[in-house]
Amino acid sequence: MLYADFMSTALPPLPPHDERAPGLDLLQLGASGDESCLRADAARNRAKLLDAAARLIAEHGADGVTMEAVAAAAQVGKGTVFRRFGDRTGLLTALLDHSERKFQAAFLSGPPPLGPGAPPAERLRAFGHALLRRTVDELDLQLAAEAAPDRRFTVPARRVLHGHVALLLRQAVPHADSELLAHTLMAQLSPALVHHLVRQCRMPVERLEAHWSDLVARVTSCQGHHTPAPHPGSAAT
Amino acid sequence: MLYADFMSTALPPLPPHDERAPGLDLLQLGASGDESCLRADAARNRAKLLDAAARLIAEHGADGVTMEAVAAAAQVGKGTVFRRFGDRTGLLTALLDHSERKFQAAFLSGPPPLGPGAPPAERLRAFGHALLRRTVDELDLQLAAEAAPDRRFTVPARRVLHGHVALLLRQAVPHADSELLAHTLMAQLSPALVHHLVRQCRMPVERLEAHWSDLVARVTSCQGHHTPAPHPGSAAT
DNA sequence: TAACGATCCGGACCGAGGTCCGTTTAATTT
DNA sequence: AAATTAAACGGACCTCGGTCCGGATCGTTA
Numbered sequence A, B: 001m002l003y004a005d006f007m008s009t010a011l012p013p014l015p016p017h018d019e020r021a022p023g024l025d026l027l028q029l030g031a032s033g034d035e036s037c038l039r040a041d042a043a044r045n046r047a048k049l050l051d052a053a054a055r056l057i058a059e060h061g062a063d064g065v066t067m068e069a070v071a072a073a074a075q076v077g078k079g080t081v082f083r084r085f086g087d088r089t090g091l092l093t094a095l096l097d098h099s100e101r102k103f104q105a106a107f108l109s110g111p112p113p114l115g116p117g118a119p120p121a122e123r124l125r126a127f128g129h130a131l132l133r134r135t136v137d138e139l140d141l142q143l144a145a146e147a148a149p150d151r152r153f154t155v156p157a158r159r160v161l162h163g164h165v166a167l168l169l170r171q172a173v174p175h176a177d178s179e180l181l182a183h184t185l186m187a188q189l190s191p192a193l194v195h196h197l198v199r200q201c202r203m204p205v206e207r208l209e210a211h212w213s214d215l216v217a218r219v220t221s222c223q224g225h226h227t228p229a230p231h232p233g234s235a236a237t
Numbered sequence C: 001t002a003a004c005g006a007t008c009c010g011g012a013c014c015g016a017g018g019t020c021c022g023t024t025t026a027a028t029t030t
Numbered sequence D: 001a002a003a004t005t006a007a008a009c010g011g012a013c014c015t016c017g018g019t020c021c022g023g024a025t026c027g028t029t030a
Helices: A004-008 A040-060 A067-073 A078-085 A088-109 A120-137 A139-144 A156-172 A178-187 A191-200 A205-220 B004-008 B040-060 B067-073 B078-085 B088-109 B120-137 B139-144 B156-172 B178-187 B191-200 B205-220
Strands: none
Touching: A040 A067, A040 A078, A040 A088, A067 A078, A067 A088, A078 A088, A088 A120, A088 A139, A088 A156, A120 A139, A120 A156, A120 A191, A120 A205, A139 A191, A156 A178, A156 A205, A178 A205, A178 B178, A178 B191, A178 B205, A191 A205, A191 B178, A205 B178, A205 B205, B040 B067, B040 B078, B040 B088, B067 B078, B067 B088, B078 B088, B088 B120, B088 B139, B088 B156, B120 B139, B120 B156, B120 B191, B120 B205, B139 B191, B156 B178, B156 B205, B178 B205, B191 B205
16 A cells, blocks of 8 residues: 555554544545444434534534534533544544545545546646645635644644655656655645635635646656755655 | 835724734834833833743743733733733744844845845745744744734735745746745745654754755746746735 | 823633543443 | 443533723823
8 A cells, every 4th residue: 555654653542532543544544533433322422513513613604613512512511522522623623524535535546637547747736726626615614623733744634635745746756855845735735825815815716726737847847956865764754 | 115015905903002913014124013102111011021921931831931921920910911912922923023033134134145136046045044944943932923824924024024035036037926936935934844844754954955945946947837927916915 | 290191001701622530321241 | 131341421620812991100281
């Protein structure tokens, strides 16, 4: 499995079942923190909570999603929410999980140009456009679900996306520092930036797409100016 | 003045004197929220607060800086802290203000290659390296001072940096979308990313520097693949 | 110097995130 | 079916960021 190297990083596990537990299922396929392996009541409550949260978000927007409100709406104790999702970020992230999986499936095993089959550069372009659209669609939730600065880049979902981009880059431009280049590209799609450009600066999404394409072109063509020997074995992501 | 266009954006002003008040002094030179124009007692308390905050940060790290703790250490009421700095982010930002100004002075009017006199591409490279170093030096504080997602790109300091990069890019590669390209470059220097790479992944700073140089080279040389007509008059940052 | 108005001060107060621990309940074993 | 145990539950409790407003202070004007 190409993404096996993700497995290597093992952080000290948190006490109980926790949605944001890292390490094990970084490649999330296969019901990561899902209802499986959960006691019956726990699974039921989890569903009730997610349902309640979704309802709240629909009614009062993202910041109407108070942990207490969710607990109340799901007729469940506050402690249960935290036990299940760890913290607010965990809950919001869980809300995004479905679309996340769909997206992963699309670029991991879907049809080209997003999925395998197309040349790497073209897959990259498709990837950016697709993720951009998705980010715009779920902007409010994405913003609310942003992790603290020191977690932001270790969140499983993020690592999968980054790893994928890095992989494509390695194929498209082998002599470059794909790890860092992947971060450069990914930054273009961060919810905060997209929010700023689209919502606050009123930029049309097409311009962001064009910029992404341009960036991919710049990076993949004229290959390696200094090409700073990417220390292959050393510090990875 | 080249940075005059920053002035155009005027947001509704906050009630009292507030450090994070935008619009007026985006080009911060000239004692932005400083002791001037403050009532004597206010100025005195401001100094006491900053002093106390710095002391707390030295002793207990960034998250020892509780608004209440700062107030107590400065022998001042809690309300005073908020009146002066708006919120926690404002206080932390004020703590960074000194180094911020120094840095601005360096690239605005200092000696080349950082200041004017060198060719744009080289200034860009110097800029990245310098900011990278500074970010690493103040990492803890920078992380703690990170603004909420919807403010992150409208913070005055950030706009100055972004504007400068955009300006250099316009000179170096006129046909590209400098606004967006500036965001791309700036993202490379964000505290969160630097923290992830340097602290969590143990990457040597030299590798980040090399990547920055490579990026600048890629962007400034092989100019414009699609060069997506940057809509000059339209939505600016 | 006395009076006045704008600004500032202080700390009680509130809401929300997060923790803790005694109690309850689901799965398993005998 | 009863006993056992690991897991889940619930809500009181704590902390901290942020707000509010009556009262004190400063700078100014007469």
